[in-house]
Amino acid sequence: MSVYGGIEAGGSKWECAIGTGPDGLHATATIPTTTHEETIGRTVAFFEQEGPVDAIGIGCFGPIDRRLASPTWGHITTTPKPGGAHTDVGQEIRRRLSVPVAFDTDVNAAALGEHLWGAARGLDTFCYITVGTGIGGGGMARGRLLHGRVHPEFGHMRIPHDREVDPFPGVCPYHGDCWEGLASGGAIEARWGRPAIELGGSEAVWELQAHYIALGVVCVICVLSPERILLGGGVMSQPKLLPLVHREVHGLMNGYIETAPVGEGIAGYVTSPALGSRSGVLGAIALAGTA
Amino acid sequence: MSVYGGIEAGGSKWECAIGTGPDGLHATATIPTTTHEETIGRTVAFFEQEGPVDAIGIGCFGPIDRRLASPTWGHITTTPKPGGAHTDVGQEIRRRLSVPVAFDTDVNAAALGEHLWGAARGLDTFCYITVGTGIGGGGMARGRLLHGRVHPEFGHMRIPHDREVDPFPGVCPYHGDCWEGLASGGAIEARWGRPAIELGGSEAVWELQAHYIALGVVCVICVLSPERILLGGGVMSQPKLLPLVHREVHGLMNGYIETAPVGEGIAGYVTSPALGSRSGVLGAIALAGTA
Numbered sequence: 137m138s139v140y141g142g143i144e145a146g147g148s149k150w151e152c153a154i155g156t157g158p159d160g161l162h163a164t165a166t167i168p169t170t171t172h173e174e175t176i177g178r179t180v181a182f183f184e185q186e187g188p189v190d191a192i193g194i195g196c197f198g199p200i201d202r203r204l205a206s207p208t209w210g211h212i213t214t215t216p217k218p219g220g221a222h223t224d225v226g227q228e229i230r231r232r233l234s235v236p237v238a239f240d241t242d243v244n245a246a247a248l249g250e251h252l253w254g255a256a257r258g259l260d261t262f263c264y265i266t267v268g269t270g271i272g273g274g275g276m277a278r279g280r281l282l283h284g285r286v287h288p289e290f291g292h293m294r295i296p297h298d299r300e301v302d303p304f305p306g307v308c309p310y311h312g313d314c315w316e317g318l319a320s321g322g323a324i325e326a327r328w329g330r331p332a333i334e335l336g337g338s339e340a341v342w343e344l345q346a347h348y349i350a351l352g353v354v355c356v357i358c359v360l361s362p363e364r365i366l367l368g369g370g371v372m373s374q375p376k377l378l379p380l381v382h383r384e385v386h387g388l389m390n391g392y393i394e395t396a397p398v399g400e401g402i403a404g405y406v407t408s409p410a411l412g413s414r415s416g417v418l419g420a421i422a423l424a425g426t427a
Numbered sequence: 428m429s430v431y432g433g434i435e436a437g438g439s440k441w442e443c444a445i446g447t448g449p450d451g452l453h454a455t456a457t458i459p460t461t462t463h464e465e466t467i468g469r470t471v472a473f474f475e476q477e478g479p480v481d482a483i484g485i486g487c488f489g490p491i492d493r494r495l496a497s498p499t500w501g502h503i504t505t506t507p508k509p510g511g512a513h514t515d516v517g518q519e520i521r522r523r524l525s526v527p528v529a530f531d532t533d534v535n536a537a538a539l540g541e542h543l544w545g546a547a548r549g550l551d552t553f554c555y556i557t558v559g560t561g562i563g564g565g566g567m568a569r570g571r572l573l574h575g576r577v578h579p580e581f582g583h584m585r586i587p588h589d590r591e592v593d594p595f596p597g598v599c600p601y602h603g604d605c606w607e608g609l610a611s612g613g614a615i616e617a618r619w620g621r622p623a624i625e626l627g628g629s630e631a632v633w634e635l636q637a638h639y640i641a642l643g644v645v646c647v648i649c650v651l652s653p654e655r656i657l658l659g660g661g662v663m664s665q666p667k668l669l670p671l672v673h674r675e676v677h678g679l680m681n682g683y684i685e686t687a688p689v690g691e692g693i694a695g696y697v698t699s700p701a702l703g704s705r706s707g708v709l710g711a712i713a714l715a716g717t718a
Contacts, residue, residue, distance in 0.1 A: 199683070214682065214683055261574065261575035261576070262575075273650070277568035277569065277571065277573065277575070278568065278569070278571040278573075278574065278575075280568065280569040280571075282568060282569075282651065282652065283552065283569065283652065284552035284553075284568070284569075284651055284652035284653050284654050285552070285652050285653060285654045285696075286652050287652050288649065288650055288651065288652050289648075289649045289652070289683070290649055290650060291649070292645075292649050292683055293645065293646045293649040293650065294586060294587050294642050294645055294646065294679065295585060295586075295587065296585050296586065296587050296588060297587060310681045310682065310683040311679070311681060311683065351585050354583075354584065354585055355584045355585065355646050355650065356650055357580075358579065358580045358581055358582070358583050358584040359564070359579055359581060359584065359646065359647055359650040359651060360573065360575055360579065360650060360651065361573065361574065361575035361576050361577050361578050361579050361580070362575050362576060363575050363576045388585065388602070390601045390602060391505065391601065392490070392505055392580070392583055392601040392602065405576075
């Protein structure tokens with residue numbers, strides 16, 4: 137059986153693992169994202185020390201270039217994350233470790249992991265959305281990971297924003313009050329002056345947050361008609377949030393599209409990833425199998 | 428070669444055709460949508476008189492039930508269109524004409540037609556959006572028509588709505604100011620008191636209209652990352668509209684996702700269907716080949 141390496145490359149940390157799946161991880165490491173050279177250097181060192189592996193899958197924050205024929209395949213392109221734009225990840229990992237590399241978004245990797253081993257088993261059209269420092273989304277349509285011109289960038293949809301209720305202008309450097317600009321962990325911290333994890337007691341925070349998350353979820357339902365939507369990421373670890381999102385999605389759909397379980401079945405329809413915070417790195421291992 | 432029948436079942440008329448494709452139509456008919464019995468009766472009579480056909484494809488306004496195992500396969504479910512909800516189309520056509528029937532949304536049928544014979548040839552991930560009486564969207568992801576839990580319902584996304592600029596509350600009976608509620612032909616007529624076709628001279632009408640259309644297009648770009656977006660439907664026949672939509676999409680994307688042609692390439696990226704108003708009925712003929 138092949139042994140794969142997985143890298144979930146994020147804006148605050150890189151999760152690395154070696155193994156075959158959720159029940160067969162030989163080694164793991166969490167590497168804080170610092171300078172590009174240092175982060176990639178420590179990642180290479182981990183695989184040199186704990187490997188060898190037959191291939192590596194990288195699930196990377198985006199936007200990324202995953203066109204195999206492109207000279208900038210494996211690069212991060214125009215990210216709002218400071219210092220992250222126009223950097224090579226995939227080519228350098230491939231060169232320095234001399235193994236085949238599969239490169240996709242962090243959220244498509246997570247979706248693949250959930251499809252193989254988690255909450256999307258048996259489904260062929262579904263989404264994985266992460267609400268963390270930023271907001272990203274990926275998934276499958278009819279059994280294939282979502283790729284098109286580029287790849288999905290759910291976080292940059294525009295959603296309704298009532299500035300009388302919430303005068304906060306949003307944090308996205310490209311769009312201001314896009315979905316990520318209003319509803320990411322970064323937006324929560326900027327709006328309320330404290331990170332989400334310290335705001336557990338405030339109803340107003342989570343009511344507004346659930347409303348914004350639901351607005352984006354409704355757009356995804358209308359565009360893709362997924363069979364299930366998995367909501368992961370650090371912000372979703374607040375336990376009161378998901379039930380509020382259910383109520384808001386139900387209210388916003390208002391009975392439209394009867395065959396979607398927007399009534400009592402919604403708790404199984406908009407739900408949590410089964411692999412928890414390991415969706416991304418396990419998905420990267422799954423991705424390695426496609427390299 | 429098989430001869431197919433195609434039906435584009437709409438809220439104001441049913442377009443029927445018999446043939447093999449754009450260059451081989453033997454007979455066509457336009458039947459105004461009146462009562463369900465009358466409309467379907469005239470449709471059946473057309474095929475009885477002009478047929479026989481080997482199979483029929485139906486592209487129908489939605490939401491529809493297209494799950495083959497469902498007892499209500501072939502039905503329209505919860506449509507905002509008056510008198511259209513909970514009616515059987517596919518089963519009755521199949522029974523009365525004794526031919527295999529393929530049943531999908533009008534917009535997925537149109538997408539299939541454009542994929543075979545029109546502006547989406549050679550693409551495997553693209554969207555077809557109609558802005559007419561209502562707004563609908565369909566398309567393909569990686570070579571397969573978009574189906575999931577149900578089917579896409581682009582028109583019911585929520586988009587930003589600045590009520591100071593546009594106090595109009597929207598016309599969607601389910602959602603008020605969803606995309607269809609703000610930007611459909613029905614919305615234009617209700618907001619301005621005259622149908623779109625009589626408003627050609629007013630810059631304000633088309634500036635606002637382009638802004639709303641672009642907001643929905645941006646959501647579709649962010650969710651699906653299509654290689655091309657085809658904008659059809661009666662409202663798009665206003666010639667000044669598409670260039671304004673290009674400008675708005677370009678502004679809203681603001682340089683994000685570099686590899687999407689949101690700069691000078693946008694005129695080929697967000698463009699018109701090549702089959703014009705025949706996308707739907709030709710697509711229905713294409714759909715018949717899958718029955």
